[in-house]
Amino acid sequence: MKIPRHHSWSLTVAEAIALQEKLTKEVITIDKIPQPVQYVAGVDMGFESSGTISRAAVAVLSFPDLQLHEYAIARRTTSFPYIPGLLSFREIPALLDALEKINTTPDLILCDGQGIAHPRRLGIASHLGLILDMPTIGVAKSLLVGKHEEVPNIKGSWQPLIHRQETVGAALRTRVGTKPVYISSGHRVSLPTAIDYVLQCTPKYRLPETTRIADKLSKSD
DNA sequence: GCGACAG
């Protein structure tokens, strides 16, 4: 697929934060998803050689049967450090390399990390969604910002994730007996819809099949 | 100033 929008990735920390503050105004948190959804993609990252090499993986699954339809892997030199709040500047460049190789344009993308549940409401899922002008959802394994009440130990139950008096996402129980995952709108997807799709993509394990497959791909040669 | 802190 083609990437419709670009911007520099060689930025200072101050420039990156300024760019986030500019881009966050463009994020859409209402549903603008092509229907019907036939393909859902998962993206994930891996690192080699002490982190100097980034490995991006994209897995496109059919929906709702969740069968691997197509995948791509890309490797490139890591050019930005891991800084909480600036994850997208470290991971998106390689992800775009992998996405460019994909022939099947997905209808929805599930990202590893936060969407708007972010200090400036521009986590990696939102940032990627804006660059691709595509619906994205943030699925994080741990918290970056916000607080929530205890989530009942029942699959599908959730609690709103609150940050500065605002609901920025949800702590969702995708499997009994495991820690909840943190869901938030990336771009062009509302929170209720995001929760719905994440559950539909998570038939058995704690994480969605999309990210589980992308994760394996980002680790195997 | 002191903690917290996606992957």
Add this chain to the structure above:
DNA sequence: ATCTTGTCGC
């Protein structure tokens, strides 16, 4: 994220 053996549980 990555470095790593065994171990608890279904």
